[in-house]
Amino acid sequence: MALGERVMTVEDEIIERYRGRTPGSRARHDVAQQYLPAGDTRSATWFAPYPTYMVAGEGAWLQDCDGNRYLDLLNNFTSLVHGHAQPDIVEYAADQLTRGTVFGTAAEPQVGLAKLLIERIPSFEKVRFTNSGTEATMMMMRAARAFSGRDIIVKMDGGYHGSHDFVEVSISAALDSAQAPAARVEGRGVPDTVLNAVMVAPFNDLKAMEALLHQHHERIAGIIVEPMPNAGGMVPPAPGYLSGLRALADEYGVLLLFDEIVTLRLGSGGFQAIADAIPDLTAVAKIIGGGFPVGAFGGRKDIMELFNPAASADFVFHSGTFNGNNMTMTAGLEAMQRLDQAAIERINRLGEDLGGGVNRIFRSLGIGAQCLGYGSLQQIHWTDEPVISLADARRAGEDIGQLRQLLQLELLNRGVYTSNRGMFSITTAMSEGDIALALTAVEGALGCLRPYMRATAPRLLCD
Numbered sequence: 461m462a463l464g465e466r467v468m469t470v471e472d473e474i475i476e477r478y479r480g481r482t483p484g485s486r487a488r489h490d491v492a493q494q495y496l497p498a499g500d501t502r503s504a505t506w507f508a509p510y511p512t513y514m515v516a517g518e519g520a521w522l523q524d525c526d527g528n529r530y531l532d533l534l535n536n537f538t539s540l541v542h543g544h545a546q547p548d549i550v551e552y553a554a555d556q557l558t559r560g561t562v563f564g565t566a567a568e569p570q571v572g573l574a575k576l577l578i579e580r581i582p583s584f585e586k587v588r589f590t591n592s593g594t595e596a597t598m599m600m601m602r603a604a605r606a607f608s609g610r611d612i613i614v615k616m617d618g619g620y621h622g623s624h625d626f627v628e629v630s631i632s633a634a635l636d637s638a639q640a641p642a643a644r645v646e647g648r649g650v651p652d653t654v655l656n657a658v659m660v661a662p663f664n665d666l667k668a669m670e671a672l673l674h675q676h677h678e679r680i681a682g683i684i685v686e687p688m689p690n691a692g693g694m695v696p697p698a699p700g701y702l703s704g705l706r707a708l709a710d711e712y713g714v715l716l717l718f719d720e721i722v723t724l725r726l727g728s729g730g731f732q733a734i735a736d737a738i739p740d741l742t743a744v745a746k747i748i749g750g751g752f753p754v755g756a757f758g759g760r761k762d763i764m765e766l767f768n769p770a771a772s773a774d775f776v777f778h779s780g781t782f783n784g785n786n787m788t789m790t791a792g793l794e795a796m797q798r799l800d801q802a803a804i805e806r807i808n809r810l811g812e813d814l815g816g817g818v819n820r821i822f823r824s825l826g827i828g829a830q831c832l833g834y835g836s837l838q839q840i841h842w843t844d845e846p847v848i849s850l851a852d853a854r855r856a857g858e859d860i861g862q863l864r865q866l867l868q869l870e871l872l873n874r875g876v877y878t879s880n881r882g883m884f885s886i887t888t889a890m891s892e893g894d895i896a897l898a899l900t901a902v903e904g905a906l907g908c909l910r911p912y913m914r915a916t917a918p919r920l921l922c923d
């Protein structure tokens with residue numbers, strides 16, 4: 461090596477290879493930044509040094525503007541459960557497109573999707589559509605407040621339910637989580653006054669929930685929980701936790717609200733059917749739109765009738781220019797019909813194969829980490845200690861430097877697309893061969909990152 465020549469670190473080398481493969485993405489990002497903050501419209505899709513510009517998707521694969529192909533393990537954050545451009549969904553949507561996207565009055569396509577969801581999701585007796593999961597949890601929480609006449613919703617410390625003000629609270633679990641973590645506003649621009657209407661409790665801890673309800677139940681409208689918190693790290697509920705929450709909600713006279721925006725795909729009736737814990741209200745989104753923007757909330761008829769202007773002049777107002785639009789409803793109905801029990805079981809099996817394979821790789825490379833999740837949803841945690849609370853999940857990612865970002869980039873370099881959370885979602889477009897390919901990429905990327913772990917997070921290496 462010549463004097464003065466800089467030694468390339470593993471991280472430099474990974475980023476350099478990424479840049480070398482993606483000059484078109486970089487050029488597009490430079491232009492986009494002139495018009496959009498960070499060149500994009502979603503905080504979650506930005507990553508350094510610049511995001512990959514995808515130009516086409518087909519089945520399990522994406523293609524970027526430089527001609528690179530990627531196995532897509534992100535699938536628009538779990539929402540594309542059939543992968544990209546599924547031919548039947550495309551055909552139904554294209555046919556609907558020629559007949560009008562939205563009419564500004566009631567239209568039939570929404571009735572078909574509503575019926576399917578009510579037939580499948582145990583807690584759904586009536587349903588309303590929105591354009592996003594954010595709106596769905598917002599309206600579900602509003603329904604709970606209107607029904608109970610109380611203001612407070614209890615959410616999990618570290619739980620994510622979209623980006624409206626009342627859930628921009630304690631999105632990352634408190635690291636020093638005591639029995640009763642204090643609610644914290646996390647989004648800048650969100651007024652502290654939301655804390656008058658939100659409390660937090662640790663996930664997977666019935667004792668802490670009971671203590672909170674015991675003290676405050678007379679002011680509490682409901683509890684909102686994701687059966688398996690997604691952004692919290694795909695941390696499965698402890699056996700009996702969800703049915704325990706149901707029992708506590710009944711005992712203290714508060715409503716139970718499930719956010720199944722991500723977990724609906726895990727069973728034909730969502731996670732509530734798997735866990736046999738039926739909430740009063742449920743929010744869903746993502747997969748039910750067939751690739752189009754969507755959300756929905758539904759539940760007990762007596763609560764949902766609050767939205768019926770024919771039943772009472774004092775109804776709860778709920779509108780939205782594109783709610784229940786024909787495109788989303790038509791594509792969504794076809795997508796949900798295709799996601800039958802056999803399809804769900806198949807992708808859950810593929811997901812378990814992927815998670816199990818990643819765990820074998822961790823062991824064989826002597827890396828103290830693990831893949832956690834359920835069925836078609838899996839996520840890497842950088843610890844081999846049990847991950848039970850969302851604070852455990854957060855703690856595992858605190859002292860690992862840029863490891864998550866570097867794994868994301870190195871997987872991209874090896875033709876696999878996912879987010880920097882190390883989250884994997886499986887689609888019906890994937891095969892056993894795709895899982896094998898993903899595992900080869902993960903093994904190669906982790907091998908390549910070992911020197912980085914040695915330098916930055918030596919606790920991860922068992923040798």
Ligand SMILES: Cc1ncc(COP(=O)(O)O)c(C=O)c1O
Pocket residue numbers: 537591592593594595597620621622623686690691719721722745746754755
């Ligand atoms: C559990 C959960 N709830 C709510 C949302 C918000 O949904 P949307 O992004 O459609 O507003 C998300 C989005 O990722 C989510 O994962």
